[in-house]
Amino acid sequence: MLSSKAPVRSSPKYLASLQIITLPVPGFIRIYFDLMKLASNFDPDSAIQSVNLTKQYGNVAVVSNISLQIPRGSIFGFLGPNGAGKSTTVRMLAGILRPTTGTAMINGLSVELNPIPVKRQVGVVSDDLALFEALTIWEHLMLSGAAHGLPDTITKKRSAELLDLLSLDKDSHKLISHISFGTRKKTALAMALLHGPSVLFLDEPFEGLDPIIVRSVKDILRQLASRGVTVFLTSHMLDTLDGVIDSCGVIKDGCLSYSCTVQQLRAEGISLEEAYLRQFPPHRITELAWM
Amino acid sequence: MGHGKADQWLRLFLLLAFCVRYTHLLKAALTAGQNGHTHSSGELLMFLILAFPIAILFDNDPIPVEKLQQYPLSRSHLALYAAGSRLFSPQNCLITLSIVISLAYFLFLPHPFLYCLNAIVWLSFVPAFFAGIALLLEFPLGRYAVFTTAGLSSWRIWHAQPGYDHLIPALTKYIVEPSWKATWPLLILDIFTGAAIIWLIQRRTQHTKPLVTRHLRLIHIVNIGGKCGRLIQKDVAYFLRLLDVQTGFALAMLLGYAVAAAPWLTLHKGTVLLGIIVFFDIALVCNPFALDGKSGMERYQLLPITGKGIILSKNISVMIIALLQAVPILAMGYWRLGSFDGSVLMLHWMIFIVAYLAIGNMFVGTKTSLLISMRFFRFASGGDLPWILGAVFAATVSVIGQILFLEHYIQSALLTALLIFICWCIFYLFCLRLAQRRLREVFLFAFD
Numbered sequence: 080m081l082s083s084k085a086p087v088r089s090s091p092k093y094l095a096s097l098q099i100i101t102l103p104v105p106g107f108i109r110i111y112f113d114l115m116k117l118a119s120n121f122d123p124d125s126a127i128q129s130v131n132l133t134k135q136y137g138n139v140a141v142v143s144n145i146s147l148q149i150p151r152g153s154i155f156g157f158l159g160p161n162g163a164g165k166s167t168t169v170r171m172l173a174g175i176l177r178p179t180t181g182t183a184m185i186n187g188l189s190v191e192l193n194p195i196p197v198k199r200q201v202g203v204v205s206d207d208l209a210l211f212e213a214l215t216i217w218e219h220l221m222l223s224g225a226a227h228g229l230p231d232t233i234t235k236k237r238s239a240e241l242l243d244l245l246s247l248d249k250d251s252h253k254l255i256s257h258i259s260f261g262t263r264k265k266t267a268l269a270m271a272l273l274h275g276p277s278v279l280f281l282d283e284p285f286e287g288l289d290p291i292i293v294r295s296v297k298d299i300l301r302q303l304a305s306r307g308v309t310v311f312l313t314s315h316m317l318d319t320l321d322g323v324i325d326s327c328g329v330i331k332d333g334c335l336s337y338s339c340t341v342q343q344l345r346a347e348g349i350s351l352e353e354a355y356l357r358q359f360p361p362h363r364i365t366e367l368a369w370m
Numbered sequence: 371m372g373h374g375k376a377d378q379w380l381r382l383f384l385l386l387a388f389c390v391r392y393t394h395l396l397k398a399a400l401t402a403g404q405n406g407h408t409h410s411s412g413e414l415l416m417f418l419i420l421a422f423p424i425a426i427l428f429d430n431d432p433i434p435v436e437k438l439q440q441y442p443l444s445r446s447h448l449a450l451y452a453a454g455s456r457l458f459s460p461q462n463c464l465i466t467l468s469i470v471i472s473l474a475y476f477l478f479l480p481h482p483f484l485y486c487l488n489a490i491v492w493l494s495f496v497p498a499f500f501a502g503i504a505l506l507l508e509f510p511l512g513r514y515a516v517f518t519t520a521g522l523s524s525w526r527i528w529h530a531q532p533g534y535d536h537l538i539p540a541l542t543k544y545i546v547e548p549s550w551k552a553t554w555p556l557l558i559l560d561i562f563t564g565a566a567i568i569w570l571i572q573r574r575t576q577h578t579k580p581l582v583t584r585h586l587r588l589i590h591i592v593n594i595g596g597k598c599g600r601l602i603q604k605d606v607a608y609f610l611r612l613l614d615v616q617t618g619f620a621l622a623m624l625l626g627y628a629v630a631a632a633p634w635l636t637l638h639k640g641t642v643l644l645g646i647i648v649f650f651d652i653a654l655v656c657n658p659f660a661l662d663g664k665s666g667m668e669r670y671q672l673l674p675i676t677g678k679g680i681i682l683s684k685n686i687s688v689m690i691i692a693l694l695q696a697v698p699i700l701a702m703g704y705w706r707l708g709s710f711d712g713s714v715l716m717l718h719w720m721i722f723i724v725a726y727l728a729i730g731n732m733f734v735g736t737k738t739s740l741l742i743s744m745r746f747f748r749f750a751s752g753g754d755l756p757w758i759l760g761a762v763f764a765a766t767v768s769v770i771g772q773i774l775f776l777e778h779y780i781q782s783a784l785l786t787a788l789l790i791f792i793c794w795c796i797f798y799l800f801c802l803r804l805a806q807r808r809l810r811e812v813f814l815f816a817f818d
Contacts, residue, residue, distance in 0.1 A: 175671045198674035209668035213611045213661075214604060225600035226673040254611075 123187065126151045126278050126309035127172060131181035134167050142167050143333045144181065149326075151277075154300060154310040156324035158317070158355055164333040165313040166206040166282050172311065173203045173280045185278055199227060202271030206282045208263050212256040216247055216266045219255070220273055227274035234273070241269040244299070245292065261287040268296065279303065281312040285319050297323050317352045327351065329358050598683045601675070605687030608661050622646060623698035630706035640715050643703050647696045647719055659684070685727050692723050 122128065127149040134142040142164040149155045159165050170176035172183050174190040174197055183190045185197045203209075210219060217238065224234025242248040245265040250258055255266065264287050271279060279300075285293050300310050300323060314320055320327075328338040337358050344354055629642045659667060670680055696719055704712030 173672070175668060195674045195676065198672065203672050205668055205672070207665050207668060209665050209672055211604065211608070211666045211669060212663060213608050218604065218607070222600050222604055223673065226675050228674075 122148050122150075124150050126186055127155075127183070127311055129172060129181060129183040132168065132171055132178050132183055133180045134164075134171060134176065135179040141333055142171070142178075142330075145330070145335050146181075147328070147335075149309060149311060151309050152304055152307040153325040154304050154312065154323055156320045156327035156351075157311060157313045157330065158315075158320075158327055159313075159330035160359060161315075163330045165330055168330065169203075169280050169282050169311065169313060170205065173201055173205070174198060175203075175205065199274070200276055201278045201280060202274065202276035203280045204264070204267045204271050204282055204284055205280075208267040210255045210263060210267060213254055215252050215254055216242070216258070216262075216269075217251045219266055219270055223270045223273050229274060237273055238269070241272060244295065245269055259287075261289065261292070264288060265292065272299075277308055279308060279310045279312075281310065283314055284312055285314055285316050293319060317355055321351055324351075327354075329355060331358055598679050598686075601680065601683035602687045602690070605661075605684060606690055609687065609691045612661055619695055619698065622695050623702075626699035626702040630702040640703060640707055640711050643699050643707075643715060644718055644722075647699050647722070681731065685731070688727065689723060692726070696723075 125148045127147060129145055129147045132142060132145040132147075133140060145164075145168055147155075157165050157168065167176065171178045172185070172190065174194050177191065186200055188197050188200075190197050214222070220238040220241070221231075221234055224231070224238070229237070239248075242251050245268065247262065247265050247269065250262055255263060258266075264284070268281075268284065271281070284296060288296065297319070300312075304310060304325070312320075312324070324341060326338070326340040329336050331337075337354070339354065341351075344351060625646050626643060629639060629646065662670070700712070700716055700719060703715040707715070
């Protein structure tokens with residue numbers, strides 16, 4: 080949808096490369112058919128791809144039929160109001176949440192069928208940051224490095240650099256339960272970057288950060304994108320996203336209601352905020368005379 | 371801790387069963403005490419030790435005082451809510467009271483009313499007991515209270531010969547000859563306990579220091595490389611930081627020495643030692659993901675680690691902590707009981723810990739939510755009803771094995787071997803697989 084290139088890849092050879100030969104439970108049959116659909120639109124230049132990604136809780140669909148193709152080395156902004164389904168989409172794409180229907184692929188690997196190889200390639204800052212309350216920042220980084228198979232020496236070297244870059248060095252031996260929200264966010268970001276992922280999922284990465292760190296993070300993201308890293312980020316801070324993202328999508332009530340590239344916006348002569356507000360007309364402000 | 375309806379009914383059933391058995395044993399102990407015998411009191415004591423974990427069933431989630439402070443409530447209101455929320459639910463309390471009183475009426479014939487009165491007096495200890503647990507859970511001061519109590523108990527155990535012989539007859543005297551005079555001390559004790567709770571909770575509302583303040587370097591004891599090594603290191607750090615494992619270790623040493631060195635206790639010394647181990651390790655392994663919380667669980671999902679690696683590292687780290695708490699008692703067993711009985715104790719500890727791991731893994735595999743907060747003093751941990759039941763079952767199996775071993779060596783050795791075999795079969799063939807399947811289905815963990 081976002082990428083114009085869409086070569087067809089539905090050959091048996093390609094399907095075999097997805098490792099779907101041994102499928103022990105009926106649930107996998109659903110994944111098989113979803114992958115067939117996805118394979119028919121497979122784009123080798125896309126780092127993140129999804130077809131009809133849907134999450135339902137009972138009869139309530141939180142996310143409905145999200146189909147995305149995000150090219151390598153680009154930064155995609157996923158926008159929407161609170162409760163629209165941004166975090167749920169991120170969780171499904173990152174392999175934390177099983178979709179009800181639909182499927183997702185990261186660098187050509189099915190998220191559901193190849194979870195470990197996918198997790199080696201992605202870095203995630205999730206909405207609740209996924210940190211252990213009684214570990215220090217340094218211990219988090221060491222754990223993350225070991226889990227990704229990095230030797231201790233490399234983990235320590237990279238950790239020291241990240242701590243310095245994100246101004247975390249003075250808090251590095253504090254427990255997570257004793258540090259501020261912004262510092263936690265930076266810790267989660269450092270963990271996401273430590274193993275050098277090729278795809279980054281960042282859920283509200285700028286929230287709670289001071290302006291200096293926001294600037295640093297923006298610079299890091301642009302630098303990573305120029306090196307071929309794909310970034311998928313969600314944010315409410317539209318002004319912050321200006322100059323960072325290459326393309327964006329707007330989710331409304333669980334459905335992708337609008338998508339475009341920054342070049343298209345420029346061609347139309349509108350800002351990101353204007354494009355967003357077209358989807359969500361502002362509420363009429365009442366007077367609150369009782370206050 | 372959220373509990374379903376079925377859980378509540380099971381809880382009530384257990385409570386009834388506990389009350390019936392307790393009343394029977396109490397009656398037997400009192401009757402025997404009148405005649406100068408003390409064997410029934412030993413049985414009563416053993417029952418209370420084994421049933422102790424059930425106390426956790428009645429410990430409700432506390433209302434967080436910090437959150438209540440944003441509302442315009444007076445300090446006394448805050449104290450009342452905080453204390454009340456820790457104690458068991460009022461309806462359960464009323465049902466228990468009425469059932470015990472009605473049971474006591476029939477059980478203590480031909481002097482029903484006399485004994486009913488005493489049953490109420492004895493029951494008044496129950497809320498005081500749970501209030502004590504609440505205090506230990508809530509306040510840093512609790513640790514020192516536990517130390518003091520354990521110190522006094524140890525001294526009492528060591529020099530218990532004269533006191534033990536006269537303990538039940540002395541209590542019997544108070545109970546059988548009830549008068550308002552006899553019940554006064556107990557009522558005064560309750561009043562003081564209540565006053566102490568209010569005072570301490572008021573202190574708590576003034577000083578809201580976080581409980582986790584320690585930076586322990588003990589994590590480096592377990593310095594193992596690799597993915598699983600780091601996970602084990604992380605879990606050991608967690609246990610050491612969030613639970614008072616060190617306090618448990620010190621208390622185990624104190625009580626273990628007191629029991630092992632007590633000159634009057636000869637026959638079931640090994641059993642009592644095992645009972646102490648059971649007490650300290652009781653629920654440590656029952657819910658291995660509890661300390662991680664929702665956020666930690668999500669981190670596991672993000673890391674490229676297989677579910678099998680996570681489960682195994684959890685099991686190993688739990689064994690390390692359980693062993694840490696058991697080591698002083700096992701050493702005490704070798705020192706005071708000799709190498710043979712010491713080895714028997716060791717063997718039964720192994721049965722007990724394997725059974726615990728199996729139960730923990732089984733419930734990881736069957737529960738919808740893996741995240742039940744762990745609590746049970748702060749030198750051990752706790753879990754939900756099935757965890758506690760499983761722990762009590764495992765402890766009972768282990769203690770029964772120990773008792774049988776003392777009296778029938780050959781048969782008990784065979785039984786022990788059989789138990790180990792069954793436990794390991796359950797552990798490998800059922801529980802572990804179940805846990806893995808659950809993690810794969812619910813949390814999308816991979817199992818390469």
